[in-house]
Amino acid sequence: xxxxxxxxxxxxATLVAGGWSGARAEEIRIGSVVSSTGPASLLxxxxxxxxxxxVEDINAKGGIKGNKLKLVLYDDGGDANAARTFATRLxxxxxxxxxxxxxxxxxxxxxxxxxxxxxxxxxxxxxxxQVIKPVRKWVFKTPHTDLMACxxxxxxxxxxxxxxxxxxxxxxxxxxxxxxxxVAAAPKFGIEVVHEETYGPRDADMxxxxxxxxxxxxxxxxxxxxxxxxxxxxxxNYKQLAIAVPxxxxxxxxxxxxxxxAGEGAEGVRLPAAAxxxxxxxxxxxxxxxxxxxxTKAYEKKTGQPVSGxxxxxxxxxxxxxxxxxxAPSNKPAAIRDEIEKTKGFVGVDGIYNMSPQDHMGxxxxxxxxxxxxxxxxxxxx
Amino acid sequence: xxxxxxxxxxxxxxxxxxxxxALPYVLxxxxxxxxxxxxxxxxxxxxxxxxxxxxxxxxxxGHAGFMGxxxxxxxxxxxHLGVPAIPSALAGVALSCLLAYLMGRPILKLKGYYxxxxxxxxxxxxxxxxxxxxxxxxxxxGMGVPRLVLFDAPVRGVQxxxxxxGVALVIGMVLAINLxxxxxxxxxxxxxxxxxxxxVVGIDVARQKLFVFxxxxxxxxxxxxxxxxxxxxxxPDSTSGFLRSIELITMVVxxxxxxxxxxxxxxxxxVILPQALxxxxxxxxxxxxxxMMACMIALRQGLVPALTxxxxxxxx
Numbered sequence: 001x002x003x004x005x006x007x008x009x010x011x012x013a014t015l016v017a018g019g020w021s022g023a024r025a026e027e028i029r030i031g032s033v034v035s036s037t038g039p040a041s042l043l044x045x046x047x048x049x050x051x052x053x054x055v056e057d058i059n060a061k062g063g064i065k066g067n068k069l070k071l072v073l074y075d076d077g078g079d080a081n082a083a084r085t086f087a088t089r090l091x092x093x094x095x096x097x098x099x100x101x102x103x104x105x106x107x108x109x110x111x112x113x114x115x116x117x118x119x120x121x122x123x124x125x126x127x128x129x130q131v132i133k134p135v136r137k138w139v140f141k142t143p144h145t146d147l148m149a150c151x152x153x154x155x156x157x158x159x160x161x162x163x164x165x166x167x168x169x170x171x172x173x174x175x176x177x178x179x180x181x182x183v184a185a186a187p188k189f190g191i192e193v194v195h196e197e198t199y200g201p202r203d204a205d206m207x208x209x210x211x212x213x214x215x216x217x218x219x220x221x222x223x224x225x226x227x228x229x230x231x232x233x234x235x236x237n238y239k240q241l242a243i244a245v246p247x248x249x250x251x252x253x254x255x256x257x258x259x260x261x262a263g264e265g266a267e268g269v270r271l272p273a274a275a276x277x278x279x280x281x282x283x284x285x286x287x288x289x290x291x292x293x294x295x296t297k298a299y300e301k302k303t304g305q306p307v308s309g310x311x312x313x314x315x316x317x318x319x320x321x322x323x324x325x326x327x328a329p330s331n332k333p334a335a336i337r338d339e340i341e342k343t344k345g346f347v348g349v350d351g352i353y354n355m356s357p358q359d360h361m362g363x364x365x366x367x368x369x370x371x372x373x374x375x376x377x378x379x380x381x382x
Numbered sequence: 383x384x385x386x387x388x389x390x391x392x393x394x395x396x397x398x399x400x401x402x403x404a405l406p407y408v409l410x411x412x413x414x415x416x417x418x419x420x421x422x423x424x425x426x427x428x429x430x431x432x433x434x435x436x437x438x439x440x441x442x443x444g445h446a447g448f449m450g451x452x453x454x455x456x457x458x459x460x461x462h463l464g465v466p467a468i469p470s471a472l473a474g475v476a477l478s479c480l481l482a483y484l485m486g487r488p489i490l491k492l493k494g495y496y497x498x499x500x501x502x503x504x505x506x507x508x509x510x511x512x513x514x515x516x517x518x519x520x521x522x523x524g525m526g527v528p529r530l531v532l533f534d535a536p537v538r539g540v541q542x543x544x545x546x547x548g549v550a551l552v553i554g555m556v557l558a559i560n561l562x563x564x565x566x567x568x569x570x571x572x573x574x575x576x577x578x579x580x581x582v583v584g585i586d587v588a589r590q591k592l593f594v595f596x597x598x599x600x601x602x603x604x605x606x607x608x609x610x611x612x613x614x615x616x617x618p619d620s621t622s623g624f625l626r627s628i629e630l631i632t633m634v635v636x637x638x639x640x641x642x643x644x645x646x647x648x649x650x651x652x653v654i655l656p657q658a659l660x661x662x663x664x665x666x667x668x669x670x671x672x673x674m675m676a677c678m679i680a681l682r683q684g685l686v687p688a689l690t691x692x693x694x695x696x697x698x
Contacts, residue, residue: 037667074660075666078619079619079620079625080524080613080615080616080617080619080620081420081609081613081620081621082620082656084613084615085416085417085420085657088412088413088416088540089413089657091413092411092412092413092416093411093413104523105523106522106523106524106617106619106620109523109524109526109615110524110613110614110615110617110620112615113614113615128523130523171513171514171522172522173521173522173523176516176521176522176523177521177523180516
C-alpha cells in the first residue's frame with residue numbers, strides 16, 4: 001500500500017518536473033514560405049533544404065538558449081496568392097515568432113503586408129530593391145539588390161575602359177527588374193546603353209537578338225540580366241556567332257549547372273557573384289572563407305547536391321535571425337526584430353552584413369566578387 | 383414556408399447565404415476566413431465559367447485573363463489614373479466585357495478543340511500584356527493595390543472582405559439561377575445539346591453564345607477585382623496565368639458542370655485541399671492529384687450532381 005502511494009507520488013513528481021522543464025524550454029516556431037516547387041523551384045528548393053538542415057543542426061546542438069526550434073515550412077509553388085494565404089496561416093494559426101522565406105519578389109511583396117500587420121519580423125530572399133526601399137519596419141532581406149549587381153558590372157566595365165553596352169534581358173521578374181535598375185544607374189558610371197533586346201524565359205534560341213547586337217556598330221560589351229537557363233542559351237549563341245566583345249551575365253545564374261549548360265561559350269564570361277561560388281578558391285585570409293566552406297561542406301554532405309547561391313540567401317537569413325534570437329532578451333517577435341536590425345559585422349556567405357534602421361539588407365559592394373569563368377570553373381578577377 | 387424554400391430554385395443560394403453567415407461563428411481564426419474568402423472569389427469566377435461550359439457547352443481555356451483585367455483595373459485605376467477604386471472596378475468589368483465581346487465575335491464561331499485553343503490564346507495574350515507593360519503593371523513582380531476607401535474610411539480586415547466576397551458570390555448565384563430558368567437559359571441548353579437543332583427552332587446561336595461569353599467574362603472580372611482587394615498585391619501569374627485558367631476549368635468539372643453549387647464545391651476542394659494536405663509535405667501534390675482522379679472516377683458527373691443524384695435515390 002505504502003509502496004503504491006510512493007509510486008504514485010513519484011509519478012506525480014516526474015510529471016510535475018516534466019511539466020516544469022517543458023515550460024522552461026520553450027519551443028520557438030520559425031515560419032517559412034518558399035517556392036520549392038513550380039517555376040521558381042530553382043530558387044526555393046535549395047532554400048528549403050538549407051533551412052531544414054540548419055534547424056536540425058541547431059536542435060542537435062541543444063537549440064537556442066536551450067529552446068528547441070520548430071520549422072513550419074510551406075510551399076507556395078511560386079504563386080503569390082498561395083503565398084499570401086500561407087503567410088496569414090503562419091501569423092494567425094501557427095503563431096510563429098519570425099518568418100524566413102519568400103523566394104521571389106512577387107511572393108515576398110504579397111506576404112509583406114501580412115507580417116507588417118501582424119508585427120512579425122520577416123527575412124526575405126527576394127532580390128529586387130523594392131522589398132527594402134522604402135524601409136518597412138518588419139521586413140528584411142539577405143540577397144544583394146539587382147542595382148548592386150549592375151554597379152559591380154559597371155565598375156568592372158569602367159576598369160576595362162568600356163562604355164557602350166547592349167542588353168539582352170529576360171522578360172521574367174528578375175530580368176526585367178535588373179534591366180530597369182541597370183538602365184537607371186548607367187549614366188552615373190558614364191555607361192551608354194546603345195541597344196536593347198529581350199528574350200522570353202522559355203526561349204530556346206537567341207541567335208536573332210544576338211545577331212542584331214552583333215550588327216549594331218559601337219557595342220563594346222553585352223550584358224544579359226536573367227536567371228535560370230535563359231542566360232546559358234544566350235551564352236551558347238554568343239559563342240556560335242563568334243561575337244568578339246566581352247559578355248556579362250547576372251548573379252542570378254550563380255550555379256555550376258550554368259557552366260555545364262553554357263558549355264564552351266562560358267569561357268571568359270564575367271559575372272558578379274557571392275563568395276559562396278568561389279569556395280576553396282577564396283584566399284586563405286578571406287574573412288568569408290570559413291563560413292563559406294562550412295556551409296558548402298554541410299550542404300553537400302546532407303543533400304548530395306552542389307551548393308547554390310539561392311540556398312546561400314537562406315543560410316544568411318537564418319543565421320542572422322538565429323544570432324538575433326541569441327541576443328534578444330525574449331523570444332517575442334518585437335524583441336527579435338530589434339536585434340535583427342542591430343546586426344553588425346555578421347559574416348555570411350553573401351557578404352558582411354551591417355543592418356541599420358535605414359538599411360534592412362546591410363550589404364555593400366564588397367560582398368560581391370567579380371568572377372570570370374575559365375576552363376569550366378569560377379576564377380576571381382581583381 | 384420551409385417546404386417552399388426547400389423546393390425553391392433558389393435553394394442553393396439560400397444554403398450559401400446561411401453557410402456564409404454561420405461560418406464566422408464556427409471558424410477559430412481569421413486565417414480560416416481568409417481561406418473561405420478565397421473559396422468565394424474562385425467560386426464566383428468558376429460560376430461564370432460554369433454558365434459558359436455547363437449551360438452553353440462552350441469551353442474557355444483563357445478565363446483567368448478576364449480575372450486579370452478585373453484585378454489590374456483596381457490596381458492601375460487608383461495608382462496611375464487617380465480614379466477611385468469602385469469606378470475602377472466597374473471600368474474593369476466593362477473593359478473585360480468589351481474584350482470578351484470583341485474576341486468572342488470571331489472565335490465563338492469555332493467549335494470544340496478550335497475554340498479551346500482560341501480562348502487559350504486570348505488568355506495568354508492578356509497575361510503577356512500584363513507581364514510586359516511594366517510601367518503600368520509593375521511587370522512580373524506585380525504591383526500593390528491601394529486600400530479601398532469608402533466614405534473616407536479604409537475598408538480593411540479579413541472579416542470585412544469575407545462578407546463582401548460572400549455577398550458577391552450569393553448575388554452571382556441568384557443571377558446564375560435566374561439565367562438558367564429564363565428563356566435565354568433554355569436557349570443556351572439547347573445550343574449545348576445540339577447547335578443545329580437550336581438553330582432550326584429559331585435560336586440566334588451566335589448571339590446567345592456571345593452573350594454568355596461576355597457574361598462569364600464579367601463574373602471573372604468581378605472575382606479578379608475582389609481577389610486584388612483581398613490580397614493587396616497582385617502578380618500577372620497569380621491573377622491571369624495559364625495555370626489559373628486551368629484551375630478554374632478544374633473547379634467547374636470537379637464540382638459538376640451545370641449545377642449551381644458545383645463551382646462552389648470545386649473551388650472549395652481546390653482551395654482547401656492544398657491547405658489541408660501540407661501535413662504530407664513532399665507528397666501533397668501527389669495526394670491532391672489522387673483525390674482529383676478518385677473524384678472523377680467515382681463521381682463522374684462531378685461532385686454536386688453525383689451526390690444529389692445519390693441523395694435523391696436514397697430518399698425516394
